Amino acid sequence: MRSKDELTAAIRNGGPAVLVINTRARTGAALLQRAPLLLAEQGVTVARVINVRRPERLARALDEAIADAPDLLVAAGGDGTLSTAGKRLAGLDMALGVLPVGTTNNFARSLGWPGSLDAAMATLGAGKVADVDLGQAGPDAFTNMVSLGVSVQVAGRVPHRLKRHLGRSAYPLTALAALPGHRPFRARITAGDTTLEFETHQLNVANGAFHGGRRIARDADIDDRLLLAYRFGAGSRLHLIGSAARHALTGSYLTMDDEPFLTTGDLHVETDPALPLDIDGEVRGRTPVRIHIRPNALRVMVPQDFIDR
Template sequence: MRSKIELDTAIRQDRRTVLLVNTRSRRGRDHFEQVSRHLDEAGFQLLARFGLERPERLPEVLSDALALGPDLLVAGGGDGTISETARHLAHRDVAMGLLPLGTTNNFARTLGVPLDVTGALALLTEGKVADVDLGEAAGRIFTNLVSVGLSAQVAEHVPHRLKRRLGRVAYPLTALTRLPAHRPFDAVVTAGGEVRRVRTHQLNIANGNSHAGNPIARDGSADDRLLMAYALGRHGRRHLLGATLRHLVTGRLRTVEGSPFLAAPEVLVETDPALPLDIDGEVLGRTPVRVRILPNALRVMVAPDFPDR
């Protein structure tokens, strides 16, 4: 593995780059050609350009892209595309450039990547290489969030067309349709030597500071070696709705060390009954689950003032 400075220098000098855009994502199709032209004009040596119409082929395409030996892999799409790309780049000597073209763009928000394409592209030439944390749960590497409860049903049932038309509003609308039939569950959360018992409809374990496109805590980071575990409300459905609204309003004011968080490098979640896991929007595995931080697992292009440990 090269040092961050060595990789940054190689990107600036040689510009060996692969572009991969999920053209089925909300904005991917519209921006693919624009991004490709920009990289050409900026002097990047594009080893390949992949416009992905079928997301199920993403792992295969990523393997092909990495076989070309790029220093930089520019990935455009939603959180699912970014998460899958991060999994493939974890612990590799390749930096990821993020183009947030999806609905909520949680990982981009956590890293301070501009949500407009022009600003995000500027980081590829004006930014720096940083090492940031990823998480791991049920043998799956993730960028942003593991959750248990109502969100797993939402992840399974949110219509793709609704996401394209309404953006991130599609998620709470789908949640409202699923909530009347959803039952609360009992969970035991163990983190940092503390045990917390909760009865709730929703339990989240976050790496970073963004969920559903909104801030979780003002000092949350993907470079602080911490996961944040927290329940949204208690057992009543109205508690979930009220907690979700408070989450939207007060996320910018809360701190990692304050309520309602349990912050630690590793979190054990046990539920009764065993429940499906929503890992970065994909339903994979079941509780009980041990979630842990993978420190400095991903190299990524960020702004020059990003606080990089």
């Protein structure tokens, strides 16, 4: 396993890169022809491009890319694509390069991406390799978030065409449509000597710093060895809507010491009734579940000013 500096130097000195593009992502298809040329302008040597047209093909495409043993595996897609790539690269002697072309791009934002494709390209050419945390929910790793409640209904109901045309606004619109039929649930969170019990419609456990394209808390970090657990509202549907709206408006001002956050590296979640989990946008697993941090599990290209702990 090379050091981070050695891997950074290898990438900058023309070490091979493989580009995996999810052309079903919001702007992925438009990037297919341009990306290799744009990366070459940044000094990134693209040895192979793999086009993923169907979601079920992604895992195999990533395995093919890893088999080429590149120094840099560049994944172009949304949070689902990048999460799948991050899990596949965990513990390997290669770096994940992020080209965010999805709807909310939470993972990329947590890595310090300022919001433009040009900036993402520049990071791949002039950035550095950092080790960041992954979360683990039962047998499943995740880059950004585990959630349960109304979000599970939303994950399965947001139309692809709506995401393409409306962007991240598609999620709250779908959530509002799902909410009238959603029942609140009882949750119990245990973290060390702390136990919290409450009723709610929505519970999130974040490894990253962003949700819905907006900051969760101003000091949240993807590389701080902490999970950030929080709920939206209590049992009332109106309380849920108000809580979610307040958080969207004030997240950049809140700190992890504020309500409603619980910070920990390891927790256990029980619910009544047992509920399915939304793990980085994919519905898999159920409560009860242990969720914990895997410190520095993933190597990824980040901007030079990213604080690597």
